[in-house]
Amino acid sequence: MGFGLWSGPTHYLFIVPALAIYAAFVLYPLVQTLGISFTDWDGLSSTRDGVGVENYRKALTDGRLRSALWNNLTWVVGSWLPQAFGLGLAALLSANWIAGRTAFRTIFFLPATLSLVVVGVMWNAIYNPLWGGLNTALEAVGLDSLTRAWLGDQTWALPSVINAANWTYFGFAMVIFLAGLQSIDQSLYEAAALDGAGSWRQFLHITVPGLRNQINLLLVISFINTLRQFDLVFIMTGGGPGNASELIGIYIYDLIQLRRQVGYGSAVAVLLTISVLITSVIFLKVREEN
Amino acid sequence: MPAKRTLGYLALGATSAVALIPTLWILVISLRSTRDVADDPIGLPVPPTLANYTEAWNTARFGDYLLNSFLIAVGVVVLVVITGLLAAFGMTTLRPPGSGALLAVFLIGMTLPIWALINPLFRLVRDAGLLDTRSGVILVEAAIGLPLAIFLFRSFLRDIPTDLVEAAVIDGATPLRVLVHVTAPLALPVVYTVIVFQFMFSWNEFVIPLFLLQSDEARTLPLGLSFFQGRYGSDQSLVSAGAIMASAPIVFVYLLFQRHFVSGLTAGAVKG
Numbered sequence A: 001m002g003f004g005l006w007s008g009p010t011h012y013l014f015i016v017p018a019l020a021i022y023a024a025f026v027l028y029p030l031v032q033t034l035g036i037s038f039t040d041w042d043g044l045s046s047t048r049d050g051v052g053v054e055n056y057r058k059a060l061t062d063g064r065l066r067s068a069l070w071n072n073l074t075w076v077v078g079s080w081l082p083q084a085f086g087l088g089l090a091a092l093l094s095a096n097w098i099a100g101r102t103a104f105r106t107i108f109f110l111p112a113t114l115s116l117v118v119v120g121v122m123w124n125a126i127y128n129p130l131w132g133g134l135n136t137a138l139e140a141v142g143l144d145s146l147t148r149a150w151l152g153d154q155t156w157a158l159p160s161v162i163n164a165a166n167w168t169y170f171g172f173a174m175v176i177f178l179a180g181l182q183s184i185d186q187s188l189y190e191a192a193a194l195d196g197a198g199s200w201r202q203f204l205h206i207t208v209p210g211l212r213n214q215i216n217l218l219l220v221i222s223f224i225n226t227l228r229q230f231d232l233v234f235i236m237t238g239g240g241p242g243n244a245s246e247l248i249g250i251y252i253y254d255l256i257q258l259r260r261q262v263g264y265g266s267a268v269a270v271l272l273t274i275s276v277l278i279t280s281v282i283f284l285k286v287r288e289e290n
Numbered sequence B: 001m002p003a004k005r006t007l008g009y010l011a012l013g014a015t016s017a018v019a020l021i022p023t024l025w026i027l028v029i030s031l032r033s034t035r036d037v038a039d040d041p042i043g044l045p046v047p048p049t050l051a052n053y054t055e056a057w058n059t060a061r062f063g064d065y066l067l068n069s070f071l072i073a074v075g076v077v078v079l080v081v082i083t084g085l086l087a088a089f090g091m092t093t094l095r096p097p098g099s100g101a102l103l104a105v106f107l108i109g110m111t112l113p114i115w116a117l118i119n120p121l122f123r124l125v126r127d128a129g130l131l132d133t134r135s136g137v138i139l140v141e142a143a144i145g146l147p148l149a150i151f152l153f154r155s156f157l158r159d160i161p162t163d164l165v166e167a168a169v170i171d172g173a174t175p176l177r178v179l180v181h182v183t184a185p186l187a188l189p190v191v192y193t194v195i196v197f198q199f200m201f202s203w204n205e206f207v208i209p210l211f212l213l214q215s216d217e218a219r220t221l222p223l224g225l226s227f228f229q230g231r232y233g234s235d236q237s238l239v240s241a242g243a244i245m246a247s248a249p250i251v252f253v254y255l256l257f258q259r260h261f262v263s264g265l266t267a268g269a270v271k272g
Helices: A010-036 A055-060 A063-078 A079-094 A102-112 A114-128 A133-140 A157-181 A186-194 A200-208 A212-226 A229-237 A249-256 A260-290 B003-028 B036-037 B051-059 B060-095 B099-111 B119-127 B133-159 B162-170 B176-188 B186-203 B207-212 B219-232 B236-258 B258-271
Strands: none
Touching: A010 A260, A010 B060, A010 B099, A010 B133, A055 A260, A063 A079, A063 A133, A063 A157, A063 A212, A063 A249, A063 B133, A063 B176, A079 A102, A079 A157, A079 A200, A079 B003, A102 A157, A102 B003, A102 B236, A102 B258, A114 A133, A114 A157, A114 A229, A114 B003, A114 B051, A114 B219, A114 B236, A133 A229, A157 A200, A157 A212, A157 A229, A157 B258, A186 A200, A200 A212, A212 A260, A212 B207, A229 A249, A229 B219, A249 A260, A260 B099, A260 B119, B003 B236, B036 B236, B051 B060, B051 B236, B060 B099, B060 B133, B060 B176, B060 B186, B060 B219, B060 B236, B099 B133, B119 B133, B119 B207, B133 B186, B133 B207, B162 B176, B176 B186, B186 B236, B207 B219, B207 B236
16 A cells, blocks of 8 residues: 555654553563573572473473363363353344344343452352252252362362352353354245244354354363463462462462572473463464465 | 243353352451351341441451552552553554564563563562552553453454544644544444553452561551451451452442443453
């Protein structure tokens, strides 16, 4: 393009303020983290020794990192549940006989507006073993045998936290799907109805393929966001009991803040960053092909 | 088919209950004394008491937290909207040599986990004397929010017809005048989206304040609430009152500006 009347270096002045902030508080720290990841720095000493790729080699055989990664991946799979639920809700809400669509949408999206710290405090109360809402409700309907210390239980701690996260997520997924549904050609449904296809077949053969892009988007968002999860686990279990609900973010926090293994913690952070970057690139490629 | 409709409304009603009950329960608890709650966790607040709110307000600095959260979020929004719009205009409309590469460098920032930055950021902010200050948090959150804002602005500016800009140029307008009088007014919808997204990001952000704000009076609402839970965790009524105070402002704004809110938060989805 180019506007003949305008030219010259003054155009860079438009970019400079944003670039200055971004370079100082994102690019520079990023480069530093990369540098530190090749050292044994403890975060305090004035000296640090280069250790080459030792931290990265250590990460490959670190059982605690592997267990955190496994928990992250479990969370990824767990986040498919509210996505499927959100898809169903969106399809239901766009049926033409529904009244009160806006009210339902407002209610379902409400949890997504809350800070995760608030959500954590809330669900801590629900899971409380002594007087929590969940155990109280189970006892009220005679299911005493199912009550337990949800967040203190080796098996149930992680699923319980994932469930709290899912509570904030289904309305969000629903809104994304609702936007996608608006772009599906209504005449497809009319034609299918004429051919005698019921709502379930219409859903499977028109709605789901028509929402391919939204499904793709949500799968990637949830994957990336799940890899970066921290707040909820920090508030609800701290990664425990033991390391039962530990995530990569919690592990990095532990390494750089509590254990003073800043060199190794930085290497784990770099590996996390690379995983997220690779996923994003694959996502963009897939989207371009569609 | 009435049966289908009944089932449909049943499903929507049950989902509404799932979405609302946790929040309503916490609200009810916050209006009862902790002893009442321990005796009967799902009882009603008769008569309701505001004692938990006054105590939470007085023992914790919820007034300070609220002010800090608000000023930081506003600071981030102002900084991101102004510098982001300038930069997007520069890289999309003016396009000096190297704009494509610069844009790519900005967009990489959308995917970076905070853990790749936080330790050096802490030292950077400390050495600049900005630890425990709102300015330190504003600068860091703005830097982290800028990539998404630039991405959204650019997607919009790209689609503005070039003849509009060219006409203004022929009339002798400077680039800054074109931005202020032609581009920015057209971009208002996306500006709203960016405002909502950045405000919510900052309002709910936890890790950055956790590292950069250490004294009690400097904390934001989520950070203050997390420390409050740590200290008074056994007093659920008090903690619930804190949680309600921390979320009431945002829920209120959400109910007022629902449409902008939803588009702002879902636009944030591409942040990934």
